[in-house]
Amino acid sequence: MVSVVIETRNDEEALARTLAGLVNGAVVGLVRDVIIVDHGSSDHTREIADAAGCVFLENGVFADALGQARGEWLLLLEPGSRLFEGWTEAVRDHVEVSPGPARFTRSRINRPPFLKRIFGGNDPLGDGLLISKRQAIALMKPGYGASDLARGLAMRQLKAEIVSSER
Structure with a gap:
């Protein structure tokens, strides 16, 4: 159903934290595969x-990951991101009824202060990205990475929280 794609560079500890949070998704049959683009x-x-x-x-x-992904949907995450309990239900509900992309709700644990959210730089993958494989392939351009794909997309907000990486 969902292929998880994570881009890395010297992120062993952060990657381990993110992968640990995906185990529940694999157990319930939501996560088909995880692809690491190093x-x-x-x-x-x-x-x-x-x-x-x-x-x-x-x-x-990154385009190679799209070709290898077995799921009809892609979940793009940064190494170090952690998904809170209930994320599998939110993702399953979204993919069953909505054709468009979505992002998680930023947890209050590491939500930036108000002024930084307004005037600070935007991390397009800070809240993750759930997008259909078909739409990702249509938007893909040579040299694009996961952040490029997420930049500028109108997304729904999932009712599940994420603690973003500290990049």
């Missing part, structure tokens, strides 16, 4: 991904 890690990122059963793409080309 951009030249020199730490143990590959070993973490292999131990978790992820597909590991060393070349750092």
